[in-house]
Amino acid sequence: MDAIDKLIKAKIPCPQTGIEIKHTVCAICSPSFNCGVNAYVKDGKMLKLEGMDEHPRNQGHLCTKGLAGREFAYREDRILTPLKRVGERGEGKFVPISWEEAYREIADRLGQIKEKDGADAVAFFGGYNKWYRPWLRRFAHSFGTMNYGTESSTCMTAGWMAWKTAVGQLARPDMEHCDLLLGWAFNPYYSGYLKAQSAEKCRKKGMKIIVVDPMITPTVEKMCDLHLRPYPGTDGALAMCMANILIQKGWIDKDYIDRYVHGFEAYAEYVKQFNESNIEQLTGVPYEQVMEACEMIHQSSSMAINENSAPIPHHKNGFQNYRAIMALSALTGNFDRQGGQLPSKHTFTHQIAGFSTLEDTFADGTEPKNTKPAVGSQKFPLWYHMEREMQVVDLARQILEEDPHPIKAIFAMGMNYRMLPDDNRLREALLKLDFFVDTDLFLTDTAKLADLVLPVCSSYERGELETYPGGYAWLTKPAIDRVGQSKSDAEILCDLAKVMKLGDEMLEAGYEENIRFILQDLDITMEQLKESDVPIHVPNARAIVPGEKLEQGLDTPTGKFELYSELIASHPEWGLDALPTYCEPLDEEDPTIYPYRLCSGGRLPNALHSRLHKVSWTRSLRPAPTADISVEDAAQLGLEKGDDMELYTPRGTICVKANPTHRVPKSVIYFYHGYSEADVNMLMSGTHVDPYSGFPAYNSTRCGMRKKV
Numbered sequence: 001m002d003a004i005d006k007l008i009k010a011k012i013p014c015p016q017t018g019i020e021i022k023h024t025v026c027a028i029c030s031p032s033f034n035c036g037v038n039a040y041v042k043d044g045k046m047l048k049l050e051g052m053d054e055h056p057r058n059q060g061h062l063c064t065k066g067l068a069g070r071e072f073a074y075r076e077d078r079i080l081t082p083l084k085r086v087g088e089r090g091e092g093k094f095v096p097i098s099w100e101e102a103y104r105e106i107a108d109r110l111g112q113i114k115e116k117d118g119a120d121a122v123a124f125f126g127g128y129n130k131w132y133r134p135w136l137r138r139f140a141h142s143f144g145t146m147n148y149g150t151e152s153s154t155c156m157t158a159g160w161m162a163w164k165t166a167v168g169q170l171a172r173p174d175m176e177h178c179d180l181l182l183g184w185a186f187n188p189y190y191s192g193y194l195k196a197q198s199a200e201k202c203r204k205k206g207m208k209i210i211v212v213d214p215m216i217t218p219t220v221e222k223m224c225d226l227h228l229r230p231y232p233g234t235d236g237a238l239a240m241c242m243a244n245i246l247i248q249k250g251w252i253d254k255d256y257i258d259r260y261v262h263g264f265e266a267y268a269e270y271v272k273q274f275n276e277s278n279i280e281q282l283t284g285v286p287y288e289q290v291m292e293a294c295e296m297i298h299q300s301s302s303m304a305i306n307e308n309s310a311p312i313p314h315h316k317n318g319f320q321n322y323r324a325i326m327a328l329s330a331l332t333g334n335f336d337r338q339g340g341q342l343p344s345k346h347t348f349t350h351q352i353a354g355f356s357t358l359e360d361t362f363a364d365g366t367e368p369k370n371t372k373p374a375v376g377s378q379k380f381p382l383w384y385h386m387e388r389e390m391q392v393v394d395l396a397r398q399i400l401e402e403d404p405h406p407i408k409a410i411f412a413m414g415m416n417y418r419m420l421p422d423d424n425r426l427r428e429a430l431l432k433l434d435f436f437v438d439t440d441l442f443l444t445d446t447a448k449l450a451d452l453v454l455p456v457c458s459s460y461e462r463g464e465l466e467t468y469p470g471g472y473a474w475l476t477k478p479a480i481d482r483v484g485q486s487k488s489d490a491e492i493l494c495d496l497a498k499v500m501k502l503g504d505e506m507l508e509a510g511y512e513e514n515i516r517f518i519l520q521d522l523d524i525t526m527e528q529l530k531e532s533d534v535p536i537h538v539p540n541a542r543a544i545v546p547g548e549k550l551e552q553g554l555d556t557p558t559g560k561f562e563l564y565s566e567l568i569a570s571h572p573e574w575g576l577d578a579l580p581t582y583c584e585p586l587d588e589e590d591p592t593i594y595p596y597r598l599c600s601g602g603r604l605p606n607a608l609h610s611r612l613h614k615v616s617w618t619r620s621l622r623p624a625p626t627a628d629i630s631v632e633d634a635a636q637l638g639l640e641k642g643d644d645m646e647l648y649t650p651r652g653t654i655c656v657k658a659n660p661t662h663r664v665p666k667s668v669i670y671f672y673h674g675y676s677e678a679d680v681n682m683l684m685s686g687t688h689v690d691p692y693s694g695f696p697a698y699n700s701t702r703c704g705m706r707k708k709v
């Protein structure tokens with residue numbers, strides 16, 4: 001091997017090898033963790049990638065998933081051209097077609113349906129990758145429907161709704177300055193390593209942590225002073241018992257409550273029912289431990305509570321439990337105080353960067369009037385009131401029952417039907433559609449059900465706007481050649497707006513012009529962004545000043561932190577409670593047949609939902625679909641590590657491997673979503689959902705388990 005070959009083999013960037021390092025972004029998980037990446041590129045192909053030192057968020061680090069980015073982008077089954085179905089729907093038989101043919105077919109079919117059944121007979125859906133959402137939302141509106149919805153029908157939004165109900169906007173924990181972190185469902189080692197790094201730093205400065213989690217996680221083992229282990233979904237009762245103790249002991253901030261909190265008397269009365277006599281029976285947590293937590297809260301000078309997008313909202317009582325947890329911030333005078341919860345606003349794609357963009361003006365600029373009710377808006381009126389988009393959890397029902405009106409077509413981007421509850425029913429509904437389009441990198445289980453599949457590119461192949469906490473904006477540039485004929489989602493939408501003659505000049509102008517519009521109020525120019533290959537600081541970015549919002553008055557009907565929601569109270573027709581009331585999380589199925597609590601909401605460090613299961617590096621870290629169960633339950637059923645076992649509910653049965661572990665409490669089963677061959681969401685009920693948010697009860701569903709014979 002000559003010297004140059006050796007350099008190439010070692011992937012050394014230099015003129016002799018022709019290998020260049022290009023900055024790009026890993027978009028495998030949510031935008032707040034879109035880490036900067038160094039791509040080693042030769043002849044338009046990525047040879048390796050690593051964390052980017054100059055990036056303000058990850059500063060050179062990258063997680064397991066990010067490090068598998070090259071394998072992900074170059075999976076052999078990337079779709080290379082637009083595909084048109086030739087076999088029966090769902091058979092998975094497609095032929096390649098050109099982009100022009102694909103666009104024409106979409107324009108014709110959606111146009112016909114709009115003409116015959118109205119624009120509301122078409123629904124637009126966006127999956128997890130969030131970067132193109134403002135474009136898809138605007139596209140749906142310009143097409144003439146409010147039937148735009150996303151995977152956020154089951155992710156994070158319920159938490160935001162809880163905050164909007166309480167304080168009229170969002171809030172985030174000021175972990176950097178807090179004395180105590182109430183780590184409620186907090187395991188960032190698996191779900192967001194950057195948060196784990198920040199927590200470790202704060203801990204070195206003396207921050208204490210209470211973790212509230214049924215599972216013994218790495219966070220519990222590495223950095224926790226007190227661990228409370230409630231049964232999944234019983235968090236509301238636990239938080240209310242804490243509130244009761246704090247109130248009874250006088251460990252609350254009475255002056256703060258008098259000035260800034262609405263509904264205290266009613267709440268104080270309500271929480272009395274959660275006490276020494278019943279809390280262990282309701283939650284599994286001994287009263288002494290609840291008391292110990294309250295003592296720690298009392299002794300701390302400030303307390304922040306982590307936000308979480310999934311484990312608390314994923315229950316029939318999730319929204320109300322979330323409110324009850326965040327109420328502790330008001331009772332102790334920690335909301336809008338340094339080291340507590342700081343009111344904050346979204347910047348772009350739901351990031352809290354500290355500056356304002358015109359994203360909403362762009363996304364909602366063409367909102368249609370006099371449409372038919374959006375999917376899920378009648379079943380989940382609070383959801384629709386706050387979000388003005390479909391609650392997708394009701395989509396399958398509406399397609400199948402055609403009530404209140406038929407849905408004939410879906411235009412989807414990155415849809416994974418298997419992320420929704422009772423997904424076999426959704427599959428049946430998708431098969432019933434007259435027309436179904438999906439865009440994805442791969443021919444997924446969902447794409448196989450479509451009439452047309454459009455190939456999209458990964459974040460390494462496109463340019464996109466990113467914003468980050470600390471006031472940063474970054475316009476990334478394509479680092480590698482596109483795989484096949486793939487395009488970016490935003491490009492597809494802008495192209496289609498032209499072909500379909502939607503009359504939306506802004507969409508027709510394209511992504512870059514749209515970004516120019518969205519950022520027009522900022523003291524940076526598009527040209528500056530284009531010139532920089534690292535995130536740049538936006539001069540107008542402004543840090544939150546604790547206390548400012550409280551003094552101005554919050555954006556709630558009373559201007560205060562509402563423990564009692566005047567918004568909900570003013571809509572008796574919704575049938576929802578104004579106080580954060582508590583109900584049992586489990587469904588009504590017979591506990592003698594389904595004696596276990598199925599919690600399918602944990603995260604695997606090597607997977608991101610369905611993604612990365614087909615990447616050999618990451619898959620090898622946990623090769624088989626495996627349920628974590630308690631040692632006691634395993635012994636009772638004669639199950640040993642690696643045994644085949646079945647999980648079942650009235651909706652069906654899946655076969656998985658057993659992993660008895662001391663980490664899981666008795667009666668709880670942890671199994672993880674995203675496996676095609678063991679799809680836990682077919683076990684979930686489409687009606688055992690939260691009436692406030694519409695979120696499914698992924699984390700507390702009655703379930704049976706047995707050894708496979």
Ligand SMILES: Nc1nc2c(c(=O)[nH]1)N[C@H]1C(S)=C(S)[C@@H](COP(=O)(O)OP(=O)(O)OC[C@H]3O[C@@H](n4cnc5c(=O)[nH]c(N)nc54)[C@H](O)[C@@H]3O)O[C@H]1N2
Binds near residue numbers: 457
């Ligand atoms: N049982 C259970 N179910 C759950 C959850 C749970 O905890 N338990 N969690 C819920 C939550 S919080 C979430 S966020 C959802 C996630 O659910 P999904 O949004 O369905 O996430 P993925 O399975 O990753 O599917 C996203 C699809 O988008 C494709 N994709 C990736 N990048 C792009 C892109 O740039 N453009 C396009 N067009 N496609 C792209 C991927 O290949 C993949 O097929 O699952 C929910 N479902």
Ligand SMILES: Nc1nc2c(c(=O)[nH]1)N[C@H]1C(S)=C(S)[C@@H](COP(=O)(O)OP(=O)(O)OC[C@H]3O[C@@H](n4cnc5c(=O)[nH]c(N)nc54)[C@H](O)[C@@H]3O)O[C@H]1N2
Binds near residue numbers: 186190232606
């Ligand atoms: N590796 C990896 N990281 C991810 C994802 C992924 O799929 N894989 N998904 C991303 C997405 S879309 C989301 S929404 C976030 C979710 O991230 P977060 O909302 O931060 O929550 P998780 O880290 O999933 O869950 C933390 C802990 O909650 C516990 N838990 C489960 N149910 C309950 C409950 O009812 N009560 C209490 N107190 N605790 C409970 C679990 O045992 C787990 O240890 O993760 C993101 N990060």
Ligand SMILES: [Mo]
Binds near residue numbers: 154155156309
């Ligand atoms: Mo999520």
